[in-house]
Amino acid sequence: MEIVSENYSFGGCQTVYTHRSETCGCDMTFGAYLPPQARHGPVPVLWYLSGLTCTHENAMTKGGFQQHAARHGLAVIFPDTSPRGTTVSDDEAYDLGQGAGFYVNATRDPWKSHFRMYDYVVTELRNLVTEHLSVQDKHGITGHSMGGHGAITIALRNEALFESLSAFAPIAQPTQSDWGRKQLSAYLGDDETAWAGHDSTLLLEEYGWKGDILVDQGASDQFLDLLKPEALADMMARRRQPGQVRMQRGYDHSYFFVNTFASDHVAWHAERLL
Amino acid sequence: MEIVSENYSFGGCQTVYTHRSETCGCDMTFGAYLPPQARHGPVPVLWYLSGLTCTHENAMTKGGFQQHAARHGLAVIFPDTSPRGTTVSDDEAYDLGQGAGFYVNATRDPWKSHFRMYDYVVTELRNLVTEHLSVQDKHGITGHSMGGHGAITIALRNEALFESLSAFAPIAQPTQSDWGRKQLSAYLGDDETAWAGHDSTLLLEEYGWKGDILVDQGASDQFLDLLKPEALADMMARRRQPGQVRMQRGYDHSYFFVNTFASDHVAWHAERLL
Incomplete structure (x- = not known):
């Protein structure tokens, strides 16, 4: 892991790292916020998965998570949303290819050689973070839009790996949406039975x-x-699933929405991780 | 004033406006955050002046001011840092011309026809905001870097117009700095006596x-x-001036620094404006 930048933030440190990803077959960049508590011992980790078009940077600079993470003593990891680079396939559309990994392991050409964001987040980056940073192997996960989809699907498929789960405006049913059918078809092929493993609902x-x-x-x-x-x-x-879906009056899809409720989400995870 | 965008934020609304500026001779854009309290009656105004290369948008999306403004009941205005447009003079350097107005009224060609950010902030935009938004004619001012310079110089020259003053990493002595001498020379000419009116110290x-x-x-x-x-x-x-300069260990010049101390600054202004 190489350090790209380090910025003090709320008494902790917001660092950006690059590393060679075996899973994605390219260099990958991610942000890691370590709260002041991490200087005295390892802290639990909150994963924040971002939405379409985002890199590791958007939520890191606009989400406002650091202050709440510093108050509660959580690390926050901000992965990128796809493999990147001139050797990585892309598409002209904003919602396919680079910036639109959808947190799946692609099985179809031209995507399958790099677009393995599911394994990248669940295994490779998790191992890297847990091994190299001052964190406990205790994890919560959240995300926004495509990242909310990623958070829910990854948590539900890996219940033993996460203690807490939340989402901001997730793509909740990609198998029935133009944000989903197009990408799942491209990455996984036309057999819709393969898509079901990546649909939160x-x-x-x-x-x-x-x-x-x-x-x-x-x-x-x-x-x-x-x-x-x-x-x-x-x-x-229908499942009487413990939890809550809060329809927030007036709010749109922007980071102003995410920023407003970041405090609640970090507190939610802290209550379940600490 | 035309609305460019509106986003709910912390129960209030972050709006971006454009308007024709007579002072700058071009269209100007600014951000205005109105807290939830503004729905029930006019609230005091905190002005946030941005630094070199910024537009109205940087602090609006990265500064984290909205949550604190919502808690205390202050409006926050985010002006642009210079006139803009293809008919407005510019320079290849990041620190002169567009994005680098330095909050002065230029008296030299080619700048004097548009670069009048001092009058724009002190008079035109203030009048526009006070007339059209749900705000009181009660103002505090802050800013970052070049905007911290703007905040201090504008407040000291217009003591009757502002009740409260703070700054983040201001350009504190531009007459003795390469962030200042170059711009004051270009905008105001080589007679340094004219520069003294724009030097905080x-x-x-x-x-x-x-x-x-x-x-x-x-x-x-x-x-x-x-x-x-x-x-x-x-x-x-030397003046035994009430106040404090806090050298914050570890922090750099970025918005991570501004974001960390935004809470203290908004509270500071709220205590003096409410």
Whole structure:
């Protein structure tokens, strides 16, 4: 791991690292916030997965997570949203290819050689972070939009690896949305049975979640028809799944929305991780 | 004023406006955060002036001011840092021309026709904001770097117009710095007596400030030699000026620094404005 930048923040340190990823077959960049408490001993980790078009940087600079992480004593990891580089396949559309990894392991050309964000987050980066930073092997996960989809699907498929789960405006039912069908088809092929393993609503139906789930969704989000929060809310209700889907009046899909509720989400994870 | 964007934020609204500026002779853009309290009646205004290369947007998305403004009930105005547009003079350097107005009224060609950020902030935008938004005619002012210079110089020259004053890493003595001499020479000409009216340290020596002043400065700021906080601190000490210059161990010049101390600054202004 090489350090790209280090900035003091709320008594802790916001660092950006690059490293060679075997999983993705390219160099990858991620942000890691270590709170002041980490100087005195390892702290639990909150993973924040970002949305379409984002890099590791967006939430790191606009999300406002550091102050809450510093108050509670959590590390926050900000992975990138896809492999990157001139040798990595891409698409002209903003919602496919670089910046749009969808947290799956692609099985189709031209994507399968690099687009393995599922394994990257679940295994490679987790191991790297746990080994090299002052953190405990105790993890919560959250994310926004495509990253909310990533957080829920990764947690539900790996219940033993995460203690806490939340999401901001997740793509809640990608198998039924233009934010999902296009990408799952490209990355995984046209057999929709393979898609079910990457759909929060379907996974919740199958597995449920061992704990409770916090989902915040802006009621004035411009992408509601693509996100389909009602599908997830309905499934949570039908399963009597502990948790809450909060439709936040007035809020849209932007980082102003994320920033507003970052405090609640970090506190949610802290209560379950500490 | 035309609305460019509106985003709910911490129960209030972060709006971006454009308007035709008579002072600058071009269209100007600014951000205005109105806290939830503004729905029930006018609230005081905190002005945040940004630094070199910034637009209205940087502090609005990275500064983290909205949550504190919402807690205390202050509006926050984020002006741009210069006139803009293809008809507006510019320079290849990042620190002259567009993005580098230095909060002066230029008197020299080619700058004098548009670069009038002093009058724009002190008079035109203030009148526009006070007339059109749900705010009281009660103002505090702060800013970062070039904007910290702007905040201190504008407040000291217009003591009746501002109730409270603070700054983040201000360019504290531009008449003695490469962040200052170049720009004051270009905008105001080579007669240095004209520069003294735009130097925080010299203005403080001449006028003092009616209240107390809060200055935060990162002790690991990469631009310390250009900012010269020691000049301002020394002048405050010599005048026994109420206030404090806090050298914050470990912090640099970035928005991570601003974000960390935004809470203290908004509280500082709230205590003096409410």
